[in-house]
């Protein structure tokens with residue numbers, strides 16, 4: 001799958017590269033914070049935890065090749081990547097479902113520092129309405145439409161129980177949200193043109209558990225189907 005670049009509609013960047021750009025951005029920010037002005041592709045690859053050939057290929061999609069013998073200008077590359085991802089602009093975001101996870105997300109300072117401004121916290125539970133979380137008052141979910149219109153919200157976060165997630169997604173799409181970050185353990189169905197990213201920490205843990213089991217020489221080393229790959 002590919003993603004169309006935001007800065008040049010004719011240029012297409014592979015989805016896997018798009019997924020690594022925020023990692024490069026974070027690594028470059030750490031380098032800049034420690035006063036480093038230029039870096040080699042090897043330095044940046046190490047900081048980002050990828051191999052340097054992959055990094056050079058990824059950056060070539062941005063038209064960024066570095067300077068032979070000097071490497072990459074850290075600030076300029078940060079700017080290029082931030083522009084490509086779209087985080088040089090401010091993105092208003094709404095969070096729906098202000099329970100345990102919604103509270104944690106609302107309190108996460110990393111959104112704002114990366115250009116994501118939480119403009120509204122919405123919940124269906126009337127007992128939560130008016131409560132302040134991270135300085136933002138929880139509002140009724142029914143207010144979604146005017147909030148999206150007022151702030152030009154394109155990105156919505158779902159932190160409701162699984163049973164409510166599809167309905168929340170449908171309402172988001174109906175009012176014009178075109179990107180959804182879904183934390184609920186539910187597979188969402190959305191129309192073409194709407195992007196959904198799913199975050200599931202328990203799946204990540206299960207993948208680690210699988211590798212732990214293999215390290216320990218557990219059952220997954222001996223396929224139950226008689227050895228077929």
Ligand SMILES: NC(=O)c1ccc[n+]([C@@H]2O[C@H](COP(=O)([O-])OP(=O)(O)OC[C@H]3O[C@@H](n4cnc5c(N)ncnc54)[C@H](O)[C@@H]3O)[C@@H](O)[C@H]2O)c1
Pocket residue numbers: 096097098099100101102122123124125128141159160161162164167168182183184185199200201202
């Ligand atoms: N992806 C992850 O890694 C991860 C981690 C933790 C929890 N979760 C998931 O996140 C979700 C929230 O977990 P939690 O512990 O915060 O739950 P919670 O019960 O504390 O909070 C859920 C909130 O959603 C609200 N809600 C329910 N239906 C709604 C609707 N139709 N519209 C608007 N709001 C609605 C509830 O009133 C409640 O405040 C769950 O689906 C859980 O499985 C995912």
